[in-house]
Amino acid sequence: MKKWMMGAALVVFTSLNVAAQQEKRELPNPEERAKKMTERMATELELSEDQKAKVLAINLENAQKRQAQMEKEMAERKARMEEMKVQEEKIKEVLTEEQRKKWEEIKLERREQRRPGGEIHDRGPMPHHGKGRN
Numbered sequence: 001m002k003k004w005m006m007g008a009a010l011v012v013f014t015s016l017n018v019a020a021q022q023e024k025r026e027l028p029n030p031e032e033r034a035k036k037m038t039e040r041m042a043t044e045l046e047l048s049e050d051q052k053a054k055v056l057a058i059n060l061e062n063a064q065k066r067q068a069q070m071e072k073e074m075a076e077r078k079a080r081m082e083e084m085k086v087q088e089e090k091i092k093e094v095l096t097e098e099q100r101k102k103w104e105e106i107k108l109e110r111r112e113q114r115r116p117g118g119e120i121h122d123r124g125p126m127p128h129h130g131k132g133r134n
Contacts, residue, residue: 030063037063 038056092100
C-alpha cells in the first residue's frame with residue numbers, strides 16, 4: 001500500500017511539475033527589456049551617463065515597436081484561426097457523417113506527419129526562383 005501511495009504521489013508531483021514548466025512565461029514589458037539591454041551595454045561598453053540615457057531612449061523606442069509588431073501579428077494569427085474555424089464548420093455542414101469522420105482522420109494523419117516546426121516530411125527540395133540567389 002505504501003508503494004502504491006508513493007507511486008501515486010510521484011505521478012502527481014511529476015505531472016504538476018511538467019504542467020508548471022509548460023505554462024507560458026510572462027514576457028517582460030518593453031521598458032524592462034530596454035533597461036536590461038541598456039544595462040548590459042553600459043557594463044560591456046563602459047557607457048557614460050549621457051550615452052546610457054541616449055541608448056536607453058533608442059532601446060525603448062525599438063522595444064515598443066517590436067511589442068506593437070508582436071501584438072499585431074498575434075491579432076492577425078488569431079483572426080486567421082477564427083476564419084479557419086468558420087471554414088471548417090461550413091465544410092462540416094456539407095459533408096455526411098461518414099465523410100466528416102474520414103476528413104477528421106485525414107487531418108489527423110496530416111498533423112502527425114508534421115514536424116514540430118510545422119513542415120511536412122518528404123516534401124523534396126525547395127524550388128529556387130532565381131531572384132537574387134546564386
